Amino acid sequence: MKAAAVDPARRAELTATAPRxxxxxxxxxxxxxxxxxxxxxxxxxxxxxxxxxxxxxxxxxFANAGRFCPTLLSTYPLSNPSTLKSLVSIKNLKTLVAPSRKGGDEQSQGPGSTSNPDAVALKSTGALPSTTELSLDVIRWGAHFVRGCTQKQTEAKNAIFRRLSHLCQDSTSALIAQFPNRAASVDLRFDNVWVYGSQEALEQGVQRAQKASGAGFKHWNQLSCQACISTFPFLESYFDKMIAQGMEPGCVAVLDDYTANAHxxxxxxxxxxxxxxxxxxxxxxxxxxxxxxxxxxxxxxxxxxxxxxxxxxxxxxxxxxxxxxxxxxxxxxxxxxxxxxxxxxMVGLRGASIDLHGVEYGPRAGIADYVSGDLGFQLTPLEDGTVRLAGFADLIGDGSTPVTEAQCERYGTALKTRARLLFPHMTWTEESTPWSGVRPMTPDSxxxxxxxxxxxxxxxxxxxxxxxxxxxxxxxxxxxxxxxxxxxxxxxxxxxxxxxxxxxxxxxxxxxxxxxxxxx
Ligand SMILES: Cc1cc2nc3c(=O)[nH]c(=O)nc-3n(C[C@H](O)[C@H](O)[C@H](O)COP(=O)(O)OP(=O)(O)OC[C@H]3O[C@@H](n4cnc5c(N)ncnc54)[C@H](O)[C@@H]3O)c2cc1C
Missing domain, CATH: 3.50.50.60 (FAD/NAD(P)-binding domain)
Incomplete structure (x- = not known):
C-alpha cells in the first residue's frame, strides 16, 4: 500500500511543535x-x-593516586574543628603559606632534630618550599574555610557526604559494569591499608573508620603491629624501622575502597x-x-x-x-x-606522582602512609607490575602557577626516597617522568x-x-x-x-x- 504523502505545511507545523x-x-x-x-x-x-x-x-x-575512596569521603568535609586545630599551630601555618628559602625536608626537622637518618626520613613530609602568595583571593578562601569549621557546619556537611559517598560508589560501579573488558581496562584492587606511626595517630584513624561504619562502610579492621605484619608481610621492614626508633606503628585495613587507574x-x-x-x-x-x-x-x-x-x-x-x-x-x-x-x-593544592614499572619486592596492596602526617604518601599497585607513588599538598593560590621541571624532578626524587624507606629491596626496570597535578579545592570540600x-x-x-x-x-x-x-x-x-x-x-x-x- 502506498503511504499517503504528508502535506508540506503540516510537516512544517509538526516539526515546529515536536520536542527538540x-x-x-x-x-x-x-x-x-x-x-x-x-x-x-x-x-x-x-x-x-x-x-x-x-x-x-x-x-x-591523568596520574592521580588512583584511590577510589568512598570510605574516606563519607567522613568529609576537610573543613572541620580538628583540621582547624592543627592548622592553628603556627608552624603548620608557616609551612603552608610563607614563602621560604628552605625545602620542606629541612623545615620538618625543626629545632632539636636528631641526626639519625631513619628518624629524619620517617618524619619528613618531603614538601617543597611553598610558592603561595597571600593574595586577597587566598585570604577570602581561607575565611570561608574557617567559617565552615564549626561543629554544626561540619555535621551538616557530613550528612551530605554520607549520602554522596553511596551515590558515588553506586554510580561508578554502574559505569564499570558496562565496560566491555572490565579486567583489562580497570584493574580494581580492594586491598588498602592506612599506616600510622603512633598509637595516637592510629586511634584517630580508627575513629575515622568508625565514622565511616556509621555511614554504611563497615568493611575495615584495626590491626596491631603483629597482625599487620602477618596480613601484609611486605610491610615488615618498614615496621621494624619504626619500632627501632621507639615508634608504635599500627594500621587500618580498608576493604570497601579500591584502587584503579583514573585515566x-x-x-x-x-x-x-x-x-x-x-x-x-x-x-x-x-x-x-x-x-x-x-x-x-x-x-x-x-x-x-x-x-x-x-x-x-x-x-x-x-x-x-x-x-x-x-x-x-x-x-x-x-x-x-x-x-x-x-x-x-577555589585554590589549588599541588601534588605529584611517578610510576615505577616492572616492580619487584614492592607493595601488593594500596598503602596510604600517614607516618609523617595527615597528608600521607600513597603507594598504589596498578596494572602490569606498575606501582604509582603519589603525594604532596602544596598550596598554590588560584592554581595557575605553572610547575617547573626542576620542581617536578624534586617531587619525583622525594617520592622514590620515601618508597625506598618502606621497601628497601624494591627494584624496578623503568620509571615515568614525574607528573604534577593541581587539586581544585573549594572551602567546604x-x-x-x-x-x-x-x-x-x-x-x-x-x-x-x-x-x-x-x-x-x-x-x-x-x-x-x-x-x-x-x-x-x-x-x-x-x-x-x-x-x-x-x-x-x-x-x-x-x-x-x-x-x-x-x-x-
Ligand atoms: C597528586 C594527586 C593525587 C590525587 N589522588 C586522588 C585519588 O587517589 N583519588 C581521588 O578520588 N582523587 C584524587 N585526586 C584528585 C583528582 O585527580 C581530581 O579531583 C580530578 O582529577 C579533577 O578532575 P577534573 O575533571 O575536575 O579536572 P581535570 O582532570 O583537570 O580536567 C579539566 C579539563 O578541562 C580542560 N580545560 C581547561 N580549560 C579549558 C578551556 N578553556 N577550554 C577547553 N578545555 C579546557 C583541561 O585541559 C582538562 O582536561 C588527586 C589529585 C592529585 C593532584
Missing part, C-alpha cells in the same frame, strides 16, 4: 567532564564535549559516551573563548572556540547549544574570568555542582572536586544532570534511582553561588 532534543556543550574532558557528558546523555540530552588537550584526562585526572577509567567512559543512541561528540584541541546569547533575550547560546592549527595559526569555530557546563578542574576560575563571569572561591552565577541562566559548573575527584566524578555528574534535566522539564529513565539518595534536596549546598552572599 536539548543540546549541551561540556567544556573539559577530565574525569568530571566525561562523566558529566555521560550522565547528561543518559538524561536524554545531545552532548558535545570541547577539550583543550588532544585526549581525555591529560590534566589533573583509563575516563577513557572507558568516553567509549561508553560514543556508543548507543545520542552518541556524544568530542572536539579535541579546542579552547572555549566566549559564550553569548544567539540573539538578545534568546535562551540559545553561541559558544566560540579556538584551536591551534598545524601551521601555527589559530582557527575559530562556533557551536550553538541550550546549555554550557564548565568542567575545567583547577582552570575553572581562569576560564570563568576569561568568559567575563564571576570566578568562584563540596564541589560546585549547579547553575553558575551570572546573567546567563543556562551556564552550569561541575568543578572543585579537590583530592577526591576520581571518587566523586560519577556521582556529581548525576547531580548536575538531574538539575539540568529538571530545569528543562525533562524526566528520564534513571531519575527514580537517583532520587533514592535524597541529594536533589541539597542543591543549595552544591550551588556555585553558595559563598557569594558573603561578597566574594
Amino acid at each position: 532534543t536539548r543540546e549541551v556543550v561540556v567544556v573539559g574532558a577530565g574525569i568530571v567532564g566525561v562523566c558529566t557528558a555521560h550522565a547528561l546523555r543518559e538524561a536524554g540530552l545531545r552532548v558535545t564535549v570541547v577539550e583543550a588537550r588532544q585526549e581525555v584526562a591529560l590534566e589533573t585526572s 583509563k577509567f575516563t577513557a572507558e567512559v568516553r567509549s561508553l559516551c560514543e556508543r548507543g543512541p545520542l552518541p556524544v561528540r568530542f572536539h579535541f584541541g579546542q579552547r572555549i573563548r566566549s559564550v553569548s546569547e544567539t540573539s538578545a533575550g534568546s535562551r540559545r547560546l553561541r559558544v566560540v572556540l579556538t584551536s591551534s592549527g598545524d601551521a601555527g595559526g589559530v582557527t575559530t569555530s562556533t557551536l550553538e547549544a541550550d546549555h554550557v557546563v564548565l568542567c575545567c578542574g583547577p582552570s575553572t576560575n581562569a576560564v570563568q574570568r576569561e568568559l567575563g563571569m564571576t570566578a568562584l572561591p 563540596l564541589p560546585y555542582t549547579g547553575r553558575a552565577p551570572g546573567p546567563l541562566p543556562n551556564i552550569w559548573v561541575n568543578a572543585g572536586h579537590g583530592p577526591v575527584g576520581w571518587t566523586m566524578a560519577a556521582g556529581t555528574a548525576r547531580i548536575l544532570a538531574h538539575q539540568l534535566a529538571t530545569a528543562d522539564g525533562l524526566s528520564y529513565a534513571g531519575e527514580s534511582d537517583f532520587l533514592r539518595y535524597g541529594l536533589e534536596r541539597e542543591a543549595p549546598a552544591f550551588s556555585p553561588s553558595r559563598f557569594l552572599v558573603f561578597g566574594h
